[in-house]
Amino acid sequence: MAGLVEVVDLSALEGYYGQPPPPQGQYPPQQGYGQPPPQGPPPPQNYGQGYPPQQQPQYGAPPGPYPPQGNYPPPQQQQPYGAQPHSPYPPQQGGYPPPQQQPPPGGAASSYYGGAPPPQQQYGQPAPPQQYGHPPPTQQYGQPPPPQQPGGYGPGPQAPYGAPQGHFPAAPPSPGYDPRAQAHIDMSQQADSLRKAMKGFGTDEDALIKILAPIPPQNIGALKQQFHQRHHRSLEKDVESEISGYFELCMLSILRGPLQQDVYCLHRALSGAGTNEDLLNDVLIGRSNADIRAIKEAYQQTHRRSLEADVKGDLSMKTERMFSMILTANRAEASAPVIPQAIDQDVAEIHRATEGRVGAEQLTVCSILTSRNDAQIRAIAKVYDQKYRRPLESVVKAEFSGHMEDALVQMVRCGADRAMRDAIRLEDAMAGAGTKDEMLIYRTCQSHWDRTHMQQVKGAYQHRFHRDLIKRIQGETSGYYEKALVAMVNV
Helix, strand or coil, X not given: CCCXXXXXXXXXXXXXXXXXXXXXXXXXXXXXXXXXXXXXXXCCCCCXXXXXXXXXXXXXXXXXXXCCCCCCCCHHHCCCCCCCCCCCCCCXXXXXXXXXXXXXXXXXXXXXCCCCCCHHHHHHCCCXXXXXCECCCCCCCCCCCCCCCCCCCCCCCCCCCCCCHHHCXXXXXXXXXXXXXXXXXXXXXXXXXXXXXXXXXCCCHHHHHHHHCCCCHHHHHHHHHHHHHHHCCCHXXXXXXXXXXXXXXXXXXXHHHHHHHHHHHHHHHHCCCCCCHHHHHHHHCCCCHHHHHHHHHHHHHHHCCCHHHHHHHXXXXXXXXXXXXXXXXXXXXXXXXXXXXXXXXXXXXHHHHCCCCCCCCHHHHHHHHHHCCHHHHHHHHHHHHHHHCCCHHHHHHHHCCHHHHHHHHHHHHHHHCHHHHHHHHHHHHHCCCCCCHHHHHHHHHHHHCCHHHHHHHHHHHHHHHCCCHHHHHHHHCCHHHHHHHHHHHCC
């Protein structure tokens, strides 16, 4: 009838706590950064999507800092390794800062899944000026600078998932990976001290360790250049002629610098009969796009061959295709956000390609894990575990085998906790009958370039294996070889 107004009772739409439900398609608002907690009763825990309370750590946020050395709780007081008994990853709580105190950049704190971790959250430490893997922004090695939109960073964290990489700031190469960005620093004192340690009869091995172990990656080139200018000799050749064995390999691994050391390891992995799969994984898994490009260029210049061609010639079938995906250097940049809808889609696709069918669609899983950044992989693993009650790493181990299984496990571990991944790799080099000395040297040297990261690796090792990493190394090695490894761990 005209003129009559229908009255609707809105009380039925209110939540259990008297709060109106959020609009459909949105997630409950987060507490503002630096703002006091809201007053009143807590909001409902579920909005029809099964999301847990917001006080839980955000997906995509890195694990919190490990306890300082020498102050670990007794093993019996520690929570089992993983948030749940079946999870292979460390708990995401237990002393880590609450998510509302450290939101991801770009306003992504409102997302339950979190976003790309800010630099100061890396392993719970402020990023040093030349942190390995997070150097100051410079022009990308071998690539033009990313296109800038009004405001500097393009459309920001709400850009569509899978948008071109130029929409997010690209990470520059790690320190030591851009030959044009070597530090211009006076290394003459170190050069003269090294010459003195090797000149004449006998060698001062302790002096070599003391000088070389703490040198930052960006200073290696200046040291070798000034040694040659002042003494008309090759520093690497002098070291080779003065020392030998695993101690020599330790010192030369440092003198090559991180980029040339990667090229050296790749050549060893791909030359001769068979492939050193572990060494290939160590160099290429979990690397940034800029570092992959720098490695490919340096490999081409050093060996006059394409890295892609050598990998293709050494591997076969689907494993070769997986590493071709890695070498395209087309991962989501670390600045790309974690978008809930995209994570749900990736989780569903991985389940459909593995447990949801007979026989895994291996390349589907490879395509997802090789193209997502660490924060996105971390969120995928977390959501998969919650939705299907099984850790993603266990799924990979059950559905894959051989080299592909090992590589995919490393990708998942990199996303979950890079420091823990590196701690496990070090233990793997020492476990069992006999020590894999070359692998132990390569892995120790790779982690030692970033001092903050190495401290986190030591904490992760203690957390995982309930023993001190340095004492473990001392029990497996001896002589100047032992002293060199300990010095690299203690940088």
